[in-house]
Amino acid sequence: MTGKAPAAPSADASPRRSDTTRACILAAARERFAADGYERATIRAIARDARIDPSMVMRYYGNKEGLFAAATSADLRMPDFTRVPREDVGRVLVTHFLDMWEDGGVLTALLRVALTNQPGAERMRTIFEEQLLPVARAVCPDPAEAPTRAGLCAAQVLGLALTRYVLRFPPSVALTREEVTRWLAPTLQRYLTAERP
Amino acid sequence: MTGKAPAAPSADASPRRSDTTRACILAAARERFAADGYERATIRAIARDARIDPSMVMRYYGNKEGLFAAATSADLRMPDFTRVPREDVGRVLVTHFLDMWEDGGVLTALLRVALTNQPGAERMRTIFEEQLLPVARAVCPDPAEAPTRAGLCAAQVLGLALTRYVLRFPPSVALTREEVTRWLAPTLQRYLTAERP
């Protein structure tokens, strides 16, 4: 059972001649998904951007869902919040999310797709659950409240991303990173560490 | 120029025999747009829900964009914030938005569509600009800062709607209206009335 598919991830380090092509496809896919959402980001358009034939996409990623999954393997790369002073949690969280969101458009693509695509929404939920929930558990007063507090933070962070990077509301776009941090950090700090209102 | 199209809005009160059908189409369209987004809400599916022929949709609303525009004529119905005590604006704003969002799914449809559809995004922006900005202007310390403050409120409100009504993050869904108000009201209050940080 050596497998016919050349895409089989047999070992981790298996440099193939087609790696550059694969990377081109993924980059084009990320851009298209981020710009157009799942339905309007057609395989044909992605292939055109990557200057290859649409059938290559199918060969390397199976189908459109596989391509999407490969193009949006997001990792929020959370820092270790047990080492962050408790009163700085809000600020660190905001700056970290700004970093993540402005890097490569993976999260923008994920957000756009999550809105019209059930698996996309599920993945978004998983990402935030796996990566934001532990932060809340580490710093909030009662661990039982961690999901609620993480959810509130997710709402605020995603709302800013929505208005700033997707809908592009002018006031939200005009804010500098500094200003975003000054406004949002106290909010997240309160959601995470304040007594339940 | 009497117009061939029976859909011509000549007068405001022109009861037609087809009014119930038109209403059925709009209701079905709102549901489909809210559930599936713009691309996947097909005219055929909407017509099936309304138990009529797809061509009727075209006759009454011209094309798909016209149908969408008719189905999502949103009005946030803002109360008069000059009569609200200054320290209550956050709370009133949250409860009002919860009311709006849980009524009929118009806003959910609009949000879903705005994410993958340029005119949809533009309309969302317009709605918030026309209706949230005056509120900010009425209550914030420096009117020049009103757009920024309205934008921050929009981010928080849309973020909650996103996680609660669209992505359905469990912690966000589990919150009661009471809890949402208690958590979010102070945030909006600060965004609107606090000194610039």
Next chain:
DNA sequence: TTTGTTGGTCAACGCCTGTTGGCAACGTAA
């Protein structure tokens, strides 16, 4: 050189989409 694997193109498939025009049934005013 031969042989087999990989990288890539081409043409086509079946399906679904938004949209159109023709045609029958109904209701109403003359």
Next chain:
DNA sequence: TTACGTTGCCAACAGGCGTTGACCAACAAA
């Protein structure tokens, strides 16, 4: 009754979609 505008269904169109399989070129091992 006749004439006409409205309401509705039906069948079809052109085009785009995801997906498939046959086929050629380049390379690597024998």
